[in-house]
Amino acid sequence: MQNEIIIYGIEALFGIILIIKTFMIIPERQSWVIQRLGKYNRISDAGLKLKIPFIESIVSKENLKIQQLDVNVETKTLDNVFVELKISVQYRIIKSKVYEAFYELEDPHGQVAAYIFDEVRAEVPKLKLDDVFSKKEDIAIAVRDNISEQMQKYGYKIVKTLITDIAPDELVKISMNRINAAMRDKEAAVQEAEAEKITIVKRAEAEADSKRLSGEGIAQQRLAIVRGFKESVEDFQQALQEVDPQEIMQFVLMTQYFDTLTSIGSNSTNNTIMVPHTPGGMKDFQQQIIDGTIIGKKLAGNKETQ
Numbered sequence: 001m002q003n004e005i006i007i008y009g010i011e012a013l014f015g016i017i018l019i020i021k022t023f024m025i026i027p028e029r030q031s032w033v034i035q036r037l038g039k040y041n042r043i044s045d046a047g048l049k050l051k052i053p054f055i056e057s058i059v060s061k062e063n064l065k066i067q068q069l070d071v072n073v074e075t076k077t078l079d080n081v082f083v084e085l086k087i088s089v090q091y092r093i094i095k096s097k098v099y100e101a102f103y104e105l106e107d108p109h110g111q112v113a114a115y116i117f118d119e120v121r122a123e124v125p126k127l128k129l130d131d132v133f134s135k136k137e138d139i140a141i142a143v144r145d146n147i148s149e150q151m152q153k154y155g156y157k158i159v160k161t162l163i164t165d166i167a168p169d170e171l172v173k174i175s176m177n178r179i180n181a182a183m184r185d186k187e188a189a190v191q192e193a194e195a196e197k198i199t200i201v202k203r204a205e206a207e208a209d210s211k212r213l214s215g216e217g218i219a220q221q222r223l224a225i226v227r228g229f230k231e232s233v234e235d236f237q238q239a240l241q242e243v244d245p246q247e248i249m250q251f252v253l254m255t256q257y258f259d260t261l262t263s264i265g266s267n268s269t270n271n272t273i274m275v276p277h278t279p280g281g282m283k284d285f286q287q288q289i290i291d292g293t294i295i296g297k298k299l300a301g302n303k304e305t306q
Contacts, residue, residue, distance in 0.1 A: 026049060031064060087161065094156065119142065119146045140162060
């Protein structure tokens with residue numbers, strides 16, 4: 001009886017093992033490679049599948065999702081600067097080429113990395129360091145296109161290639177920062193000079209406008225003074241018919257003379273010197289004005305006669 005129980009137990013265990021070995025539950029986005037007695041038989045996709053126990057075996061469970069491979073590549077630029085590029089390659093296995101992906105390549109990651117090294121070291125030495133930074137997208141696209149052509153025949157599709165970092169030597173970084181700082185200082189100096197230039201120009205324009213307005217004011221002031229003199233002389237002649245015009249002019253000049261002295265004395269910071277500075281000198285000054293006027297009239301009359 002005990003022996004029968006043991007036999008039944010062995011049979012049940014063997015049956016369970018057969019069931020486990022027979023049924024396969026394959027997850028979504030996976031393809032399993034099945035071999036029969038060591039030889040390729042088929043590719044099984046997602047779902048519940050069957051296989052012959054002990055005769056057929058699962059040799060690979062290929063992931064069809066997008067995967068990422070990160071590679072660090074050190075190379076030299078056209079201006080002889082060593083840089084390290086961190087490159088991320090996103091790829092996936094083509095569903096219709098699972099056989100090639102499993103049987104053609106022993107180490108897919110190593111093969112992709114080798115192609116990346118080869119392409120980057122072919123593209124970067126064509127560019128200067130500054131161009132490597134500005135054209136990293138172009139480098140990534142060139143690497144992707146060249147790798148895609150090589151890897152597609154092995155069942156791999158290169159989805160995207162990214163250059164995530166460009167790291168030159170530390171001394172080169174310091175030099176680049178100094179160059180950048182110097183350029184910014186130069187630009188700041190240019191802007192400050194332009195601002196100072198604008199300030200000087202505006203100040204000169206304001207001063208010119210001020211002088212023009214001041215000149216116009218002085219001209220109007222002198223015109224008003226002349227008109228006042230004229231009206232004063234005419235009033236004197238009308239009030240005093242027997243007064244000599246020279247005496248009227250002398251009186252007007254004396255009045256202006258004293259007004260000028262009053263204006264000078266009222267300003268403590270004034271440095272004006274009045275010449276002549278005595279009332280007696282006003283008569284000589286008057287005579288000079290009269291003589292000049294008479295001579296001017298004679299010259300004008302001679303020109304008219306000629």
